[in-house]
Amino acid sequence: MTEHKCKYCGNTFHWSHAFSKFGYNDGDGHVETPMVAQALQEAGYTVGFGRWAPHNTLIYSIWKNEIEYMPIDSHEHLIRYDDPANYLPQDIQELLDRNFPPVTIFRG
Template structure:
């Protein structure tokens, strides 16, 4: 069986949804692990493309299987980069990512100063 996660999976757990979120990985200033998520999907047989979301995070902006785009980039009900990835990704992809990155922390709490991750910044 193919290994789905890269060898550097020893790092602390993270939310794989940040790889699709404009403000993920602390708005791109934290440890950006988008490439690990893309690597996992490529090992599972998908083709991915990665790009910058403006000056913010590095995100996965294409997932293809047999030349069919699986991200609903033209769906008017989805705001890519804002809508949580679990709301629009196919169940197969969610299952692969949940299995590959099982120890995700709970979604970060909003602190009173509006910062998602660090209450004292």
């Protein structure tokens, strides 16, 4: 799982937090949902995201070419709770992995 490290607090986070009600420390940490949404928008997707009060700011809709890539809540997936790796298409996951590569720890 790819993670970034917050330059202010040192906590690590993964792009999947942008899809979780409890991500980014339940919205009380360093929230990067707008940055994740921007990466998708730059790739041509229309992205809906907003604050899930009183929780995290999360992505709830991804569209492109009149196709919705986030499923409606169903028996299989529950948006806000399920891991987006279980419902996002592989090409979207790869796009996010490329834009948010893993942090490498160098040892001296």
